[in-house]
Amino acid sequence: MPEHCAAYKCSNRRTSANRARGITFHKFPKDKDVRKKWEVALRREGFTASSSSVLCSQHFKEGDFDRTGQIVRLRDGVIPSIFSFSVHLQRLEKGRATSTSRRAEESLSVASQDSQQMATSHPQPQPNDDHGYALPASPTTLKTRLNEALARVESLEREKKNAMAREKRAKTTVKSLLGDLREMNLINEELNEKLEFYSDLQIDVMAKQGHEYTKDYREFALALHLHGPNAYKYLRETRHFPLPHPHTLQRWLR
Structure with missing residues (x-):
């Protein structure tokens, strides 16, 4: 059974199709502290990573990867940071009502209100569905697509080199x-x-x-x-x- 990404609402699995798209999968760190940070970053209540749990490359920044070798690896100590959370996951858990968490929740609420006011006073342009080349509204989505494209180019370059080597042998x-x-x-x-x-x-x-x-x-x-x-x-x-x-x-x- 193919391994699937442990991130919330991520349907990526370790398949040949996803490998061709340049998507890589990475196991949770063995270091307990870093592993705990990964689990917290996922915001999945009650989730504890197992030895087979993995995250796909779409939840990491491009600078988090080491692509110098034949195998794409994560740099030491990196934390996944790219997710598409539901609204209820974007709020802090009520069970952690410490003074620090309350201040963080208040700051989050104020920031949310400010963003709503800015959106009201400065409405964002709507995407034009008539053009398939229109940029996505979210910068995170745009960056994710860019990372996918760069990984795909790198994969095609490797395939080209392998094909040239096979042709030379032939x-x-x-x-x-x-x-x-x-x-x-x-x-x-x-x-x-x-x-x-x-x-x-x-x-x-x-x-x-x-x-x-x-x-x-x-x-x-x-x-x-x-x-x-x-x-x-x-x-x-x-x-x-x-x-x-x-x-x-x-x-x-x-």
């Missing part, structure tokens, strides 16, 4: 392999001359299990295994090139 030809095998004394000049005929043949992933081997590919594999079994074993078992199993070669000969 373009490995028999000619380049023969040079390596000669340097390692796995083939002699006579065998090298025989295999030069297949110098342009690509040793790529198209010849893996589940695909038909081409005629040239079969002839190359048979010749190499017959005259250079050590070289064949080296390429197949050490370099992991998609050469057929010797049993397959025997079947071809029959």
Whole structure:
């Protein structure tokens, strides 16, 4: 069952679709003090994080992440701060009626009244639904979308690098392999001359299990295994090139 974000009303789960969107998931800290701060930040009454509880990256600021490695990590001591709370969660809990909490509640009430008065005297422009490119009204929402876009760009850059590496491996030809095998004394000049005929043949992933081997590919594999079994074993078992199993070669000969 996919892990889901523990934040209030957050429906993000650890799925391939969310991974493609650049959303990452992070476990609660092992440090008790920091872990408690995470739990308080969620404002979920009675919630205690378990060893499998996670929060998604949409509840952290961009500066909270360390993206220098292949795995996106959170910096030490960061606290989640981006949430969409209901009105009742935005007030302090009544059970914590200390003098400090009462002052905080009074300040919150005054700030709320001031914001309402400002909204009345200076009405905010309504979003234009006719244009899909209109900016969201909330700066928090805008920042969240920006972070998602940046994470998506980074993910696409990694995919591009991986694709280029796969393409480079796919373009490995028999000619380049023969040079390596000669340097390692796995083939002699006579065998090298025989295999030069297949110098342009690509040793790529198209010849893996589940695909038909081409005629040239079969002839190359048979010749190499017959005259250079050590070289064949080296390429197949050490370099992991998609050469057929010797049993397959025997079947071809029959």
